[in-house]
Amino acid sequence: MSYQALYRAWRPQKFTDLVGQELVIKTLKNALVTKQTSHAYLFTGPRGTGKTSAAKIFAKALNCHHQKDGEPCNECEICQSITAGRQNDVIEIDAASNNGVEEIRDIRDKVKYAPTECDYKIYIIDEVHMLSTGAFNALLKTLEEPPSNVVFILATTEPHKIPATIISRTQRFDFRRIQPQTILQRMEYIVEQKHLEYEPAALKLIASAAEGGMRDALSILDQVISFGTDKITLDNALMVTGSVQNDELLQYLQQVTAKETAQALETLHQILNDGKDANRLIEDLISFCRDLLLYQQLPEKVEEAELEEVNDDFRSFAQKIQPAEIYQMIDLLNEQQENMRFTSHASIYLEVLTVKLATRSSQPAAQAGAVQQPQAQAGLSPKDTVQVENLSRQVNELKQQVNQLKQALQNGGNSVKAAQTSTNNHRQPAKKSAATKIDLQQIYAVLGEATKKSLLELRDVWGDLMNMLTVSQRAIMHVSSPVAASPDGVIVTFQFDFLCQRAEADSQLKDTLENGLDRLVGHVPRLLFIPQERWPQIRQDYLQGHQTESKGQGEQAEQAPANEQKAADPVVDEALKLFGNELVEVKED
Template identity: 55%
Template sequence: MSYQALYRVWRPQRFDEIVGQAIITRTLKNALITKQISHAYLFTGPRGTGKTSAAKIFSKAVNCHYLKDGEPCNECETCKAINDGSLNDVIEIDAASNNGVEEIRDIRDKAKYAPTQADYKVYIIDEVHMLSTGAFNALLKTLEEPPANVIFILATTEPHKIPATIISRTQKFDFKRIKPKDILERMEYILQQKKVDYDDKALKLIAKAAEGGMRDALSILDQAMSYGDNQITYENALLVTGSVTNGLLTTYMDQVHQKDTKSALITIQKILDGGKDASRFVEDLTSYCQDILLYQQDPQMVEQMELGVVDEKFKTLSTEISDQDIYQMINELNDISNSLRYTAHPDVYLEVLTVKITHLDEQTAVASRPAPQPVQTSPEVDSRIEKLTSQVAQLQQEIEQLRKAPTTGSESPSAPAVAAPKSIEAKPVNAHVEIAKIYPILGSATRQQLNQFKEVWPDLMNSLSVTQRAVMHVSKPVAASADGVIVAFDYSFLYQKAQGDTELKDALGNNLDRIVGKAPQIVFVPENQWPDIRSEYLKNHKDQIAGGGKQEVDDPDPKAHPNDDENKKPVVKKAEELFGKEILDIKND
């Protein structure tokens, strides 16, 4: 088979050819120039961002005798042998299929022998998170006391599955998602070298569809070239990626905003008749909503991120639609996205979605009605109105006093319970919460620590980027200890976005370290699940909390001392210590 895929032919052979990872390549080149080479490296990051390519280039550079500015020459016998995979001293292992203890023990035994041709024996273990626990233990001793002239390079897309004992013995490099602009420039360079005609809009669409992976972008580009007979057109790129045109998305969003259900349903039918994938449409629409939110905060950033495809209709729409409407739309889109995975009738779900998001806020129509004209009234009616207004004001004042009154066990049964108005919140999304990380923080949480984080929270938000603030602006700390802080999100979809954003977590940790002098563990929870988590913790640890407190003494009249700390149950005292007195809701089992 003579033809090779683009991502194989144009695989980087030098550090300078790796796209979008300038900090990492600069660090590795400096280490090679200054001879400060570590015995073990850990390359982490999403797929197609250059981890394995960087490992192979590093294995060449560390063994190349004609190194120039930290770059391998790619012309000596050693470099050529590594390029064609014939050098026995550079061993690449797929941990997905060689994840047992015996395979790792074999590596450990062979690593003791000196390299035969090169200066260093380099082991590249790809997808290292697939190793079993026994295999990790077998590898641990070798990483702790490595033989001379042996280098291990571990690559993975899921670093959280790697034991901390392994990570602590390596130099860790986090490969980031590649910006669409950088992907676009690389594709333009490749097509110019191949002398292939292309449409700028098509490459921009492919760069966005790649979702930060250079390999994915080249695979889509390869497919588009095959479909278009070595010509890249916008229509072909739309067909290959299954994306919807930016114009159709803008039209659909405008119809939804105008509550024009009929026109929006016609647009949906047009999209489906064009052979577009329903799941892809939902993803594109979610991304479009995100762009509107970000554009309202920083227009220039979105124009750069979207590679100049922001048009006048988009700008107009972003000024008319509110962020609350966008939040509700994204929640509905998230629900539909989960449902589309298991249905054979996506058109039904998209039509239901359209009806729902065009009727999200019926109050808007009421608020937009013209104000009624004043009615001429008699003096008797005016006097009656003034009397009723005074009574309403008095009742409101009494209700406010009842709300502010402290909650006690002797509350009068005849007093009417005032129901606090429920806040309008988007439909919660089922999200996985890291209970194993939350409970240790609650075990040593104090009100003093929580107050400290609340005081610095505005400064922490100001230190984040615009994109990160857009995610975190509806969050707040709800519990904290000396080693950790629990942050609750008002909207579940923002919680899910923050949960998967490693850069955001790093930024929060680094800025907290700068502001308060320490970097505590940060755990996210959805606001709608936090009360249940808190209650469950107090319930499960009731015996432990009671055992750690004073022995309870029967009080013949406990109501006489409602605020006496000696009469409080240990569970209640612990709850006050964790969350404060003003937010307690004490209920008897």
């Protein structure tokens, strides 16, 4: 038999093997024992935390005739066929590659047929958040009322992408990140069962690098075993994970704290020459600074974790460094980590980071009761210094204005006005936000073909259209309303200019509105957004231009109705500007 990866060979086959998810295990086992299982489940959580494994175990336990305390026997034909993946009544679907409406319709058609061997037909849909909107809609009715012998188990790492209508039809179980200590115990059990030699520090490093995922931990362990020819050493683990030893991290931080820039750069180059990953180095430094802060407040917490080597040098450095310095270093590390996301020259950023860390200003603790300190003693950064100078200048200007007002009050009312004028002159004009850009040509094209029927049709479905939006999208559109519509376009006004700009820039919102209109009115009109305050002027300009064109056409002007010729009256124009030209019929109750 060919070699199997550790995470496959040691995949949990019983609930007791599923470590780190005690709450989920207890709830599922109790449901099986008391025969109170649901028709649909939703398993959510980070990758590698046991969602798919729990789904398969639950499928075996639900169909096993020899289960005991909610655990499958793993010996009967049904359990073994589900474990081997050859059971036709347990269907596992990858939604990432089967995310269309046709695949879900196929499930909806086949779900009507009874299971062939098992008591329940179980559908396990992995990465369910990858389904399209149409696929979710096709799944809704079947998920709500499936046949009595059908169970759906949905698994996802991103539950926020699943519609609320789907979540409300399922029982949701949140899988948490597995604690490093739990991962360490599981790996120790596996390597002891395989009779492998290992260094405890290597397993501790792998457990920390896994970031709460058991599958990631076993994959890294598999690499370390292959790299070291069945020997698990700390050096091999460091090489595979790209991590840096704590001694090197401590040496680097001691050098930048002591402002030994040249020595810190040499240490950095040595770490990079050893093949360490630049991004991993940043993460290790942030984690090390976190341990320093934690050790200063709760030293026993770090001692009990036993996942980090806490030696005398670490304790001495933690007692010597100030928390304010650690905060500054963490801020610089986070800033540089963000800058390194889209670069192919990570070493340059690390060198710049080293110089920043070594040349930063240390901020001593302020003395109690001190009212003012010299700027040099405050240890302010250049950016903070500029802000302090600006604030000081503004305070001085305000003092001068107050003195002018006092003097003006003594001299009389005219002086008060003069002082107020002087005060207003000192004030800087407020910056106005950029106005929304409006394409008048497209708006005039819609107005040229606009009909009352199209507008009424759109207003009738506007409320249903808003219900199709997400909460954040409705927050933008709740102050909008259609004011003119043609078969090919619609003009929507917003009460606030900034919301109009947000809607104009949100392509996803436009796509949702167009899809909703396609479903509600059967076609997709072009959406034009304008601020409400600018709509009357735009409409009046269009009407005036239209009247000018009409006057240029002699015959058409003579045939115009009398009520349209009266539209040139200023009073009528003002009324049209305020209330529009639509006729409203008022019916008494």
